[in-house]
Structure formats: C-alpha cells, structure tokens
Amino acid sequence: MAPRPLLAASLAFVGGVAAGAWLPQEPGAWAWAAGALLVAWGAALAAGRLRAGRAVGLATFAVLGVLRCQADLAPLYAGLEQVSEAEAVACGRLARPAQIRDGETLLVLEGARVRRDGRTAALALPLQVAVAGACDGYAVGDLVVARGGLRSVRGDRNLGWFPGPVGAAAGRCAARLSVGSPAWVRRTGHDPGRGPEAAVLRWRDRAHRSWLARPGAAAAILDALTTGERAGIPRDVQEAFTRAGLAHVLAISGMNVGFLAALVFLALRRALALCAPLALRFPAQPLAAGLTLPALWFFLLFSGGQIPVGRAVLS
Numbered sequence: 001m002a003p004r005p006l007l008a009a010s011l012a013f014v015g016g017v018a019a020g021a022w023l024p025q026e027p028g029a030w031a032w033a034a035g036a037l038l039v040a041w042g043a044a045l046a047a048g049r050l051r052a053g054r055a056v057g058l059a060t061f062a063v064l065g066v067l068r069c070q071a072d073l074a075p076l077y078a079g080l081e082q083v084s085e086a087e088a089v090a091c092g093r094l095a096r097p098a099q100i101r102d103g104e105t106l107l108v109l110e111g112a113r114v115r116r117d118g119r120t121a122a123l124a125l126p127l128q129v130a131v132a133g134a135c136d137g138y139a140v141g142d143l144v145v146a147r148g149g150l151r152s153v154r155g156d157r158n159l160g161w162f163p164g165p166v167g168a169a170a171g172r173c174a175a176r177l178s179v180g181s182p183a184w185v186r187r188t189g190h191d192p193g194r195g196p197e198a199a200v201l202r203w204r205d206r207a208h209r210s211w212l213a214r215p216g217a218a219a220a221i222l223d224a225l226t227t228g229e230r231a232g233i234p235r236d237v238q239e240a241f242t243r244a245g246l247a248h249v250l251a252i253s254g255m256n257v258g259f260l261a262a263l264v265f266l267a268l269r270r271a272l273a274l275c276a277p278l279a280l281r282f283p284a285q286p287l288a289a290g291l292t293l294p295a296l297w298f299f300l301l302f303s304g305g306q307i308p309v310g311r312a313v314l315s
Contacts, residue, residue, distance in 0.1 A: 005054070012058045016065020023066055030067045037063055088116035088150040090127055090177050093191050094142045097204060097304055098135065100231040105135035105182075108173065109144060116150060125174035134231075135182040140201040143189040148179035200301040207302075221250065228252050228304040252303045254312035257296065264295045 020030075037060040044053035092109030099106045112127035113120055129146050138144070152175050179185055193201075204227050211223035212232060220232035230238075230250060241247045268288035273279050278287075296313045303309050 005057075008058060009061045012061040013065040013068075016062035016067075017069045018065075019062075020066035020069025023070075027067060027070045030063060030070060034060065034063045034067055085149070085151045086116045087148070088114050088177065089145065089147045090114045090129065090150070091143070091145045091188070092127055093193075094138055094140055094144055095126055097140055097201065097208070097227070097229070098138045099229075099304070100134055103133065105131040105133070107131065107135070107138065107144060107146075107185075112174070114150060114175070114177075123174040128173040128176045129179060129185070130176060131179045131182055131185055133182055135185060138187065139190070139205045141191050141193050141198070142187050143191060144185060145188055146177055146179050146185040148177045148184060150175055150177050152176075197301055200298060204302045204304070224250050225252065225256065227302065228306050228309075251308065252306060253308045256303075257299065257309060257312035260299055261292055261296060265289060265292045268292060 023030075037056060041053060041056045041060050044050075044056050090109065090112055092112035094107055095110035096108045107129040109127045109129060112123045114123060114127070115121075129144070129148070131146070208223060208227045208229055211219045211227070211229075217234050217237045220234065221237070223232055224230040233250065238247070238250070241250055265288050268291050269284050272282075272284040272288055278284070300309050300313050
C-alpha cells in the first residue's frame with residue numbers, strides 16, 4: 001500500500017476510535033457493519049471500481065476504529081450500573097503494586113466483589129482502593145478486604161472527553177473506594193496468579209523488598225529507577241535533585257527505555273553475528289530488533305506499567 005493511502009486509512013481508523021466513544025454503544029451492530037463494508041470493499045476492488053473501492057475502504061477503517069473503541073468500552077458500561085455511592089465492604093486480589101501518592105496509598109483490586117445495603121455484586125472492572133496514609137507491606141496477589149465510601153470514577157478525572165468510569169491514577173476501573181485509615185484494610189490470603197505477567201510482577205515485588213532492606217538513599221534511588229517506586233527516596237534527596245534540575249532522572253521515562261533498548265539490541269546483534277549459521281541465514285539487525293521487544297515488554301511490567309514507560313515503549 002502506498003504511503004498516502006496508508007496515511008488516509010490510519011487517519012480514518014483513528015477518527016473512528018475517537019468517534020466510537022460518542023456513537024451508540026452497539027458493538028454487535030458495528031461488527032456487522034464492518035463485515036458488510038469489507039464485503040463491499042472486496043467486491044468493488046474485484047470489479048475494478050478503484051475510486052469506489054477507496055471510499056468504501058476508508059469507511060471500513062473508520063467503522064473498524066469505532067468497533068475497536070466500543071470493544072474496550074463494553075466492560076465499562078457493563079460495570080457502570082452496579083456502582084452507586086454508599087458505604088461498602090470490598091474484597092479482591094491486588095492486581096498491581098501498591099502506589100503511594102499525595103499522602104494516600106492506591107490499591108487496585110481485580111475480581112472485586114462489593115457488599116453494600118445487604119447486597120453483594122461483582123465488578124466487571126478493577127476496583128481502586130484509596131487508603132489515607134501509608135499502607136506498606138502489600139504484594140501483588142494479596143487478597144484484600146477493605147471498608148470505605150464507594151463511588152464511581154468519571155472520565156473527567158483522567159480523560160475528560162472519554163465517557164464512562166476511568167481510574168484517576170491506576171487506569172480504567174469500575175469505582176473508587178475511599179478508606180479513611182489503614183486499620184480498615186486487611187490481608188486475608190495470597191493468590192500468586194499465573195502467567196508471565198504475574199511472574200514478572202512477583203519478581204518486581206521481590207526486587208522492591210530487596211531494595212527496601214538496604215539502608216541509604218542510593219538503594220532508594222535504584223529502587224525508583226528499576227521498579228518505579230519513588231516513595232522511599234528521602235525528601236532532602238528529592239529536593240536536591242529538584243534544585244539541580246535533575247528531578248526527571250528519578251522518574252522512569254524514555255531515557256531509561258532508550259538505554260535498555262540500545263543495550264539489548266547491541267548485545268543481541270553481536271551475539272547473532274558471532275553465530276555463523278544464524279548470521280548466514282538471517283539478517284542480524286532486524287532479528288535483533290525483533291528480539292528486543294520482549295525485553296521492553298518485560299521492563300514495562302517490571303517498572304509498574306507506568307504511562308511514561310508505556311508511551312516510550314510504543315514509540
């Protein structure tokens with residue numbers, strides 16, 4: 001596909017994604033529309049109707065964008081009806097490392113069940129638990145019970161144009177449970193989970209605990225640069241970095257991802273070049289670039305899945 005048609009198709013898809021948040025939430029109907037347009041596009045190209053084919057093709061990409069957006073929105077709207085403001089007790093599995101921000105601890109529970117007004121409901125999306133004060137000692141996989149005030153998190157807390165509940169600091173979530181004290185949160189068990197993502201998060205938690213066990217500000221800085229946890233850095237050290245204009249160094253961003261990608265790529269390219277059978281059969285540089293992507297995915301998870309890291313990995 002030529003660059004100009006490819007650009008037009010990309011813009012049509014992005015436009016469909018943006019419009020999908022505002023159009024009627026009917027993923028099934030949009031899927032049928034996308035299928036019909038694909039058939040019409042193929043028929044137009046087979047008949048040699050190139051101009052009509054281009055128009056139908058752009059419409060197809062736009063509808064696919066709408067479908068892609070509404071497929072992501074479906075669980076948001078499925079869980080929205082179950083959430084109303086009330087005092088509630090919630091339980092679930094800690095899905096992400098705990099984060100301490102602005103004097104409160106954020107816990108994200110997956111598979112959450114909420115009991116209020118004598119009724120229990122399961123949430124389709126994770127539940128964000130905001131605990132006032134520091135709440136240390138929690139690891140990914142812990143089964144947590146908390147009590148507090150439950151309310152929906154609207155889109156204006158994160159992306160103002162995006163309908164539906166969106167987590168203020170932890171991605172999309174069904175609701176936010178505000179807990180007034182760490183005493184109202186307790187651990188009832190542990191479920192380590194399965195799959196590669198769960199394994200990476202367990203390694204991250206072990207690394208974080210290892211850094212915490214080491215004294216001095218250097219360990220806290222290394223913890224911030226590897227796991228993304230900056231709460232352990234002494235305030236005077238943070239102020240010193242700020243005065244020096246180097247506060248951005250303490251946050252994982254594109255610089256860290258770039259250094260890691262370059263290191264892994266150069267090491268893989270060198271290793272492939274030294275392996276004669278592979279070097280003669282496959283081009284070392286594209287193969288090394290492809291093998292670098294899993295390392296970046298690993299680092300994205302290991303650093304806590306922060307938005308700047310994800311943006312750097314995608315770019």
